[in-house]
Amino acid sequence: MRKSFDDYTLLAGNYGLRGSLWKGPDHLLVVESKGFIFAYREMYRRIDYKNIQALTLTRTGRHVWWSVLLGLVLTIFTALFIYGLTTSGFDTFTWLMLGLGGVAAIPLSIHLIKGKTCVCSLQTAVLSLRLKPLKREKRARAVLADLNALCRHHQGEMPAESDMTPSVPMMPFTGVKPEWHGSKMVQWAFVLTLLWGVMFASELFVNSVPYFITGIVIALCALAIVIAGLAKAMRHRTQNGLVGLLWANLVTLLLGGLAYYGLFIAGMIMQQTKKLSSDPKATLNWIANLTLKEASWGAWPLIGLGIVTAVLALFGLIIASQRRAQAPAPVSNTPPTMES
Amino acid sequence: MSSIRCASCQSQLSDALIRQAGGSVVCPFCHRRTESLILPALYRSALNAPPPLPAAPPAEGEAACFYSPNRKATKSCDHCGVFVSDAWAAQWGTQTVCLKCLEQLRLKVKDQRFESTRTLWDNVALGLAIGPFIVAIGCICTLIGYVFAFIPLMLTLIAAPAAIFVAVRYWNAPRSIAPRGRLRLVLAIVSGLLVITGWTVSVVAIVQHWK
Numbered sequence: 001m002r003k004s005f006d007d008y009t010l011l012a013g014n015y016g017l018r019g020s021l022w023k024g025p026d027h028l029l030v031v032e033s034k035g036f037i038f039a040y041r042e043m044y045r046r047i048d049y050k051n052i053q054a055l056t057l058t059r060t061g062r063h064v065w066w067s068v069l070l071g072l073v074l075t076i077f078t079a080l081f082i083y084g085l086t087t088s089g090f091d092t093f094t095w096l097m098l099g100l101g102g103v104a105a106i107p108l109s110i111h112l113i114k115g116k117t118c119v120c121s122l123q124t125a126v127l128s129l130r131l132k133p134l135k136r137e138k139r140a141r142a143v144l145a146d147l148n149a150l151c152r153h154h155q156g157e158m159p160a161e162s163d164m165t166p167s168v169p170m171m172p173f174t175g176v177k178p179e180w181h182g183s184k185m186v187q188w189a190f191v192l193t194l195l196w197g198v199m200f201a202s203e204l205f206v207n208s209v210p211y212f213i214t215g216i217v218i219a220l221c222a223l224a225i226v227i228a229g230l231a232k233a234m235r236h237r238t239q240n241g242l243v244g245l246l247w248a249n250l251v252t253l254l255l256g257g258l259a260y261y262g263l264f265i266a267g268m269i270m271q272q273t274k275k276l277s278s279d280p281k282a283t284l285n286w287i288a289n290l291t292l293k294e295a296s297w298g299a300w301p302l303i304g305l306g307i308v309t310a311v312l313a314l315f316g317l318i319i320a321s322q323r324r325a326q327a328p329a330p331v332s333n334t335p336p337t338m339e340s
Numbered sequence: 341m342s343s344i345r346c347a348s349c350q351s352q353l354s355d356a357l358i359r360q361a362g363g364s365v366v367c368p369f370c371h372r373r374t375e376s377l378i379l380p381a382l383y384r385s386a387l388n389a390p391p392p393l394p395a396a397p398p399a400e401g402e403a404a405c406f407y408s409p410n411r412k413a414t415k416s417c418d419h420c421g422v423f424v425s426d427a428w429a430a431q432w433g434t435q436t437v438c439l440k441c442l443e444q445l446r447l448k449v450k451d452q453r454f455e456s457t458r459t460l461w462d463n464v465a466l467g468l469a470i471g472p473f474i475v476a477i478g479c480i481c482t483l484i485g486y487v488f489a490f491i492p493l494m495l496t497l498i499a500a501p502a503a504i505f506v507a508v509r510y511w512n513a514p515r516s517i518a519p520r521g522r523l524r525l526v527l528a529i530v531s532g533l534l535v536i537t538g539w540t541v542s543v544v545a546i547v548q549h550w551k
Contacts, residue, residue: 001518001520002518002519002520005518005519006452008518010518015516015518015520020518022518026434029517031516031517031518035460035463035467036467036471037467037471037474037475038460038463038464038466038467038471039460039463040459040460040463040464040467041457041458041459041460042457042458042460042516042517043456043457044455044456044457044458044517050381051381052379052381053342053344053378053379053381053382054344054345054355054376054377054378054379054382055376055377055379056344056345056346056347056374056375056376056377057347057374057375057376058346058347058348058367058370058372058373058374058375059372059373060348060372118347119347119348120347121345121347123344123345123382124381125381128345128350130347144377148377148379151379151381152379152380155379155380155381155384156380157380158380158383159380159383159384164342164355164356164383177350179351179369237349237350237351237369239349239369239370239371
């Protein structure tokens with residue numbers, strides 16, 4: 001990507017979906033992009049340095065999750081490499097695992113070198129603009145320091161402490177999402193997920209078709225409410241704990257669905273190999289009546305998933321109840337009574 | 341009291357509190373550490389000044405605003421030259437333009453200095469050419485959704501010729517505001533041609549096999 005054109009110098013970003021920031025002579029050019037896979041549309045905002053009121057940086061914990069995820073991938077390949085090396089020496093499998101481990105190490109190294117994550121925004125009298133290209137603290141600090149120097153150059157010195165009181169109240173910003181502290185439906189989502197987690201964990205101990213079907217119905221209801229809750233959370237400002245637990249519950253519910261799908265495929269294969277009768281109900285009966293012994297090594301991941309789901313849902317229920325209790329009382333929209 | 345918005349959750353934070361804490365506070369809503377660089381404009385906002393009163397009609401011999409004749413003209417548009425009042429003028433960098441010219445420059449003339457939005461046709465062409473393959477690979481990687489990979493692969497029948505058409509039709513169209521070459525358009529055409537060749541060879545091979 002070119003580092004400069006006309007009067008502009010690149011501060012951060014690229015041609016991708018996050019857009020870019022360009023330093024102009026008297027204004028900052030913010031390029032915002034929209035699209036899927038590639039950026040299909042660019043929007044340009046030109047913000048005069050003299051109008052910028054504040055530059056804000058907030059640290060996020062996203063880098064921790066990325067480190068865990070990428071580290072987990074690397075650990076799996078390393079473990080498989082060691083397993084291959086100890087069992088069969090340097091064969092194709094071992095080399096493949098070594099290669100994949102090496103490939104997995106590249107994004108992890110880049111991620112660790114880039115450092116901690118953050119979100120940055122720029123504030124003017126009428127808008128608060130998220131600076132999407134600034135997502136790493138190290139780079140963001142350098143860019144914000146550069147912008148701060150430019151803004152101060154165009155705005156002059158800070159006024160004296162006594163003059164620091166604007167004469168008009170704060171104007172409401174456009175595009176700021178309203179607060180949301182969860183709802184009764186979210187609490188119900190956690191209750192249903194908790195119930196399903198317990199049922200899923202005990203599935204191998206209870207051999208009953210109605211029990212199995214009830215579990216699926218509860219899981220589907222919980223999934224629908226969790227998705228609705230997340231959709232609402234996207235349109236509001238929500239506290240991180242609640243949204244994180246909703247996401248975690250969605251993931252565990254989907255993993256549960258994946259487990260059901262795997263069992264269903266196993267049942268189909270058994271029908272093909274004549275281990276089960278060709279009756280369509282045979283697969284359902286087989287899954288519902290699966291025992292701990294029959295599930296063999298696969299039993300413990302299923303029980304573990306059920307327990308993790310139940311624990312996460314329990315946490316979610318506690319957090320959701322706390323958030324609702326902390327929510328400010330709704331403002332009455334009834335006008336005050338007329339004084340006589 | 342002025343306020344600063346938390347970059348993460350957009351909650352209002354008191355500027356006095358931030359200044360007292362040396363620029364760094366924990367947001368009470370999202371509990372994340374927020375650092376703010378407060379600038380003089382926060383206290384010298386245009387909003388602090390009272391809005392200008394309706395202008396008195398221009399006196400005899402004074403220039404009137406072209407768009408609001410009851411207002412006194414204070415500026416002239418650098419683009420079309422008409423006399424305009426403050427209400428009808430916009431300061432754009434070093435230039436003063438009337439609001440009609442500003443709209444025309446942004447939406448119709450597409451002057452790069454005023455442009456507000458642009459479609460990136462080179463990316464559209466490249467997306468049509470290789471996007472379906474990326475979606476198909478994504479479907480295969482999910483393991484469960486591999487059967488759905490068939491849909492984007494079939495879409496290439498339409499997408500590949502469309503990619504070539506878009507690349508040729510918008511060969512000279514402006515690309516991103518940050519200048520870049522035609523590599524994406526070339527890649528789109530080459531990929532499109534490869535896909536069409538692949539489909540042709542496959543169809544001919546199937547027909548030959550049936551014969």
